[in-house]
Amino acid sequence: MESASPRPPANTAPPPPVRSSRSASRRRTRPFRAIQSVLGIGILLATLFTALPSRGLVAGNFYERLSIILTPQSAQAELPASQPQVRIGIVAGHSGNDSGAVCLDGNGNVTLTEADVNLKIAAMVQEQLIQKGFSVDLLREYDTQLNGYRALAVVSIHNDSCEYINNQATGFKVAAALNTYDINRANRLTACLVDRYQHTTEMNFHAGSITADMREYHSFREIDPSTVAAIIETGFLNLDREILTKQTDRVAAGIVEGILCFANNENIVPTPVSNVTP
Numbered sequence: 001m002e003s004a005s006p007r008p009p010a011n012t013a014p015p016p017p018v019r020s021s022r023s024a025s026r027r028r029t030r031p032f033r034a035i036q037s038v039l040g041i042g043i044l045l046a047t048l049f050t051a052l053p054s055r056g057l058v059a060g061n062f063y064e065r066l067s068i069i070l071t072p073q074s075a076q077a078e079l080p081a082s083q084p085q086v087r088i089g090i091v092a093g094h095s096g097n098d099s100g101a102v103c104l105d106g107n108g109n110v111t112l113t114e115a116d117v118n119l120k121i122a123a124m125v126q127e128q129l130i131q132k133g134f135s136v137d138l139l140r141e142y143d144t145q146l147n148g149y150r151a152l153a154v155v156s157i158h159n160d161s162c163e164y165i166n167n168q169a170t171g172f173k174v175a176a177a178l179n180t181y182d183i184n185r186a187n188r189l190t191a192c193l194v195d196r197y198q199h200t201t202e203m204n205f206h207a208g209s210i211t212a213d214m215r216e217y218h219s220f221r222e223i224d225p226s227t228v229a230a231i232i233e234t235g236f237l238n239l240d241r242e243i244l245t246k247q248t249d250r251v252a253a254g255i256v257e258g259i260l261c262f263a264n265n266e267n268i269v270p271t272p273v274s275n276v277t278p
């Protein structure tokens, strides 16, 4: 915030009237002398108005107005509606880099890639957050903008394997960045994402399989340490394929609700996140 320069009073007294010359009140018998006097007064007044600095007789208000115009504080005061937007970064996992996990059909052809699913979800999250009044950057996996990136929060969106592992390979995972100034806020972002995503999608939180890879995710090292970050794996491309591809807006809404929970300091019930060890 800039400190404001002292502001002049809004209303100033009108400038004192110009004194009429004493010579004007004198009566002269000879017309020539009278003309001389009038001319003299005229010349004197003209010289005064020209030579006086404009701060003098009439321009005081102009100076005051100019100083108000040139003071940044008053310009802001005239725009009460324009509040700075809160910035959020959304990373579309693998975007611009590689395909991530892939789904293959019986002939070995790719039917779905993690990168495509991630990008579709990320774009919906961006759109929904913009509608809520946020300023949202949609970022690629190795986006140069991530270097020293500053925002209220960064959420990186990924998805898990498309191979069938077992019937438990379903649900979502969330992990916070560990290299943050404020681990409590990072854990709060994680807790918000877990709670709201679970509530919105009715998917299971897959806490047990959060890996060190997630917590030491490269984007976390690139962003400014004051930026709170988390990575979410929104589901498994195999068993959760239906909701991920057919109800993508619901998946995106789960992430949006989690970010709103964090941004608005909403109440959340404690989650098992803090008990998870890498």
Ligand SMILES: [Zn+2]
Binding pocket: 093, 094, 100, 101, 114, 158, 159
């Ligand atoms: Zn991934």
